[in-house]
Amino acid sequence: MAMKELHCTLLVIGGGPGGYVAAIRAGQLGVDTLLVDGAALGGTCLNIGCIPSKALIHAAEEFDKARHFANSSPLGIQAMQPAIDIGKTVRWKDGIVSKLTGGVGALLKKNGVKTASGWARIVDGKTVEVEAEGGERLRIRCAHLLLATGSTAVELPFMPFGGRVISSTEALSPQSLPRRLVVVGAGYIGLELGIAYRKLGSEVTVVEAAERILPTYDEELTKPVMAALRRLGIVLHLNHGVQGLTEGGDKVRVRSAHADEFALPADQVLVAVGRAPRTAGFGLEGLMLEMAGRGVKVDDQCRTSMRDVWAIGDLTGEPMLAHRAMAQGEMVAEIIAGRRRRFQPAAIPAVCFTDPEVVVVGQTPQQAAEAGTDAISSHFPFAANGRSMTLESTEGFVRVVARQDNHLILGWQAVGRSVSELAAAFSQSIELGATLEDIAGTIHAHPTLGEAVQEAALRALGHALHV
Ligand code: FAD
Numbered sequence: 001m002a003m004k005e006l007h008c009t010l011l012v013i014g015g016g017p018g019g020y021v022a023a024i025r026a027g028q029l030g031v032d033t034l035l036v037d038g039a040a041l042g043g044t045c046l047n048i049g050c051i052p053s054k055a056l057i058h059a060a061e062e063f064d065k066a067r068h069f070a071n072s073s074p075l076g077i078q079a080m081q082p083a084i085d086i087g088k089t090v091r092w093k094d095g096i097v098s099k100l101t102g103g104v105g106a107l108l109k110k111n112g113v114k115t116a117s118g119w120a121r122i123v124d125g126k127t128v129e130v131e132a133e134g135g136e137r138l139r140i141r142c143a144h145l146l147l148a149t150g151s152t153a154v155e156l157p158f159m160p161f162g163g164r165v166i167s168s169t170e171a172l173s174p175q176s177l178p179r180r181l182v183v184v185g186a187g188y189i190g191l192e193l194g195i196a197y198r199k200l201g202s203e204v205t206v207v208e209a210a211e212r213i214l215p216t217y218d219e220e221l222t223k224p225v226m227a228a229l230r231r232l233g234i235v236l237h238l239n240h241g242v243q244g245l246t247e248g249g250d251k252v253r254v255r256s257a258h259a260d261e262f263a264l265p266a267d268q269v270l271v272a273v274g275r276a277p278r279t280a281g282f283g284l285e286g287l288m289l290e291m292a293g294r295g296v297k298v299d300d301q302c303r304t305s306m307r308d309v310w311a312i313g314d315l316t317g318e319p320m321l322a323h324r325a326m327a328q329g330e331m332v333a334e335i336i337a338g339r340r341r342r343f344q345p346a347a348i349p350a351v352c353f354t355d356p357e358v359v360v361v362g363q364t365p366q367q368a369a370e371a372g373t374d375a376i377s378s379h380f381p382f383a384a385n386g387r388s389m390t391l392e393s394t395e396g397f398v399r400v401v402a403r404q405d406n407h408l409i410l411g412w413q414a415v416g417r418s419v420s421e422l423a424a425a426f427s428q429s430i431e432l433g434a435t436l437e438d439i440a441g442t443i444h445a446h447p448t449l450g451e452a453v454q455e456a457a458l459r460a461l462g463h464a465l466h467v
């Protein structure tokens with residue numbers, strides 16, 4: 001079939017949160033934009049990441065709650081033992097995914113963005129070829145090339161994906177629930193999904209190479225999560241590595257830091273040891289871009305080392321978070337449309353949707369000390385918050401970090417039920433340059449978890465009211 005030639009100002013490779021947001025914003029600003037994706041619009045985030053994982057976590061929480069009501073509940077609620085039809089749960093999750101990915105398609109169309117479905121191959125910095133759906137071959141020439149190809153799950157070479165060894169993608173669409181699930185890696189995915197599977201009824205064992213769970217968060221924050229793992233009956237092997245499946249393929253060989261070896265029976269093994277930027281298989285090497293570790297190196301405008309070639313999102317390395325990809329995408333579109341922008345956020349929030357949830361925005365006390373800042377920090381426990389008591393979840397706390405001299409807020413951390421929803425208040429206060437006095441002097445609605453935010457600031461100023 002003859003090659004069809006197309007021209008555009010901006011060509012975006014990848015329709016994940018980075019790429020599709022860039023394309024929408026560029027379309028809004030009148031930039032002639034074409035977006036190519038070989039898979040479904042919405043990328044990892046909408047199809048096999050953020051959204052489906054949060055849907056499964058919610059379903060697991062509801063099921064767990066129903067089981068508690070069937071045993072004994074201090075609330076006086078009594079229910080029958082619940083059952084779960086996991087096929088139906090997955091179909092419900094898929095329904096949310098299709099609604100959202102369909103919405104992305106509609107938004108792109110509404111803003112005049114052209115789309116092509118197919119895998120792109122880079123010819124040079126201004127030319128890309130696509131084997132489009134139906135065998136049609138496209139050659140696209142562009143003034144600006146935006147790379148937003150995302151990331152893929154890291155595979156353990158001695159235990160590749162396949163059969164009972166699965167990645168988060170398969171774990172998010174179970175056909176049935178494994179009786180025994182071994183999770184490798186106690187990071188974001190391992191714990192979010194490990195906890196969900198436990199609540200759905202699987203026996204879950206987590207093997208983590210580091211000496212503690214969620215090693216990127218400080219220990220005080222992860223303690224309530226550790227306690228929850230114990231309460232849920234999740235078995236944890238810290239300081240342990242996996243070595244592969246046993247010969248029969250039904251056990252995982254594990255080795256401790258002291259060289260003790262044993263085998264864990266497993267119907268499924270979820271490997272969640274990180275994600276790596278997707279840089280191979282589509283001609284990216286040919287551009288010979290400067291790299292930063294495994295990701296493409298970009299400056300504070302997301303420009304790569306080649307003129308008019310841009311990169312955003314997971315392809316550019318850590319932190320691999322959807323909201324960072326979106327913010328970068330929006331900025332690149334504005335720069336291409338002629339606006340002056342830089343990617344200099346005061347902080348990028350990170351939320352781990354474990355039970356309890358963890359939120360980190362800005363600097364921890366340790367990071368402030370390492371930066372040589374004279375900082376004060378203070379925390380307010382949810383045990384002293386009325387709303388937490390009415391929600392039966394008094395574990396956890398909110399912590400604030402501020403400069404000693406002018407009380408400028410440098411960071412917030414929280415762990416507890418539903419604290420993900422506090423991320424907006426935390427980020428806004430840091431981005432707007434709030435001081436402890438600003439937060440302490442803001443009337444926070446009662447009774448809400450947000451009162452703990454105000455109380456943490458009050459406590460840092462030496463006059464908390466409720467502790
Ligand atoms: P992606 O979303 O990976 O999109 C890249 C797109 O590029 C894909 O659609 C792919 O098909 C396409 N593509 C790649 N190569 C080509 C090519 N050659 N031609 C055409 N198309 C191509 N982040 C959060 O912030 N919060 C969360 O709660 C969260 N939960 C997660 C849960 C899981 C299980 C996983 C796996 C990830 C989670 N993440 C979360 C991370 C988040 O999904 C990513 O940070 C985000 O999707 C990155 O966006 P992106 O646009 O850079 O890339």
Ligand code: NAD
Pocket residue numbers: 156184185186187188189190192207208209210213214215240241242272273274275319320321350351352353
């Ligand atoms: P991760 O980096 O969060 O955790 C990987 C864990 O595996 C670490 O604790 C690491 O010490 C451990 N590990 C590495 N090699 C190991 C080995 N051989 N044996 C045992 N343990 C080993 O990675 P992830 O959980 O795969 O998630 C990937 C990325 O996806 C995250 O870094 C994050 O950027 C993104 N994500 C974000 C969210 C969220 O924002 N809520 C949720 C899921 C995923």
